Amino acid sequence: MTTSHPSASSTPKNCKRCKRIFNYYGIGHMYCPSCLAIDNEIFERIKKYLYEHGTATTEELSAATNVSIHQIEVYLREGRLEIPANSNIFIKCELCGAKLRSGRYCPACASKLSHTFTSSYTYDQNEVGEAAPSQSGKMHFLSKD
Numbered sequence: 001m002t003t004s005h006p007s008a009s010s011t012p013k014n015c016k017r018c019k020r021i022f023n024y025y026g027i028g029h030m031y032c033p034s035c036l037a038i039d040n041e042i043f044e045r046i047k048k049y050l051y052e053h054g055t056a057t058t059e060e061l062s063a064a065t066n067v068s069i070h071q072i073e074v075y076l077r078e079g080r081l082e083i084p085a086n087s088n089i090f091i092k093c094e095l096c097g098a099k100l101r102s103g104r105y106c107p108a109c110a111s112k113l114s115h116t117f118t119s120s121y122t123y124d125q126n127e128v129g130e131a132a133p134s135q136s137g138k139m140h141f142l143s144k145d
């Protein structure tokens with residue numbers, strides 16, 4: 001085994017979760033190795049639940065996985081988690097409030113942003129969410145007996 005060490009671009013960053021400084025290599029998420037392990041475990045739990053249950057509200061998801069609603073929204077905004085097509089969980093575009101299945105911005109706002117270089121908004125491609133289908137107010141539930 002050869003140890004190829006991309007010494008290229010490691011930058012010290014503060015871990016998003018524990019605020020400790022660690023070497024960030026410019027890929028992946030901004031967690032230190034130990035938080036990354038915790039984070040992955042939590043993330044897998046959410047993913048598994050969504051695959052198994054498909055439809056859940058943020059509250060249900062949070063209760064079932066023991067992950068805070070805030071944390072679930074963070075995953076959605078990071079584009080790591082996408083709301084299944086038949087789900088009732090939605091997050092809102094940070095600019096226009098359109099319902100999204102993931103990300104921070106709706107495609108329309110993202111394309112506006114990319115043309116506005118004076119804007120201080122920067123976003124990652126996976127922060128651009130897919131717009132949610134418009135649904136009439138009420139949530140529907142899975143028929144479970």
Ligand SMILES: [Zn+2]
Pocket residue numbers: 015016017018019020031032033034035036
């Ligand atoms: Zn950390």
Ligand SMILES: [Zn+2]
Pocket residue numbers: 093094095096097098105106107108109110
């Ligand atoms: Zn928008």
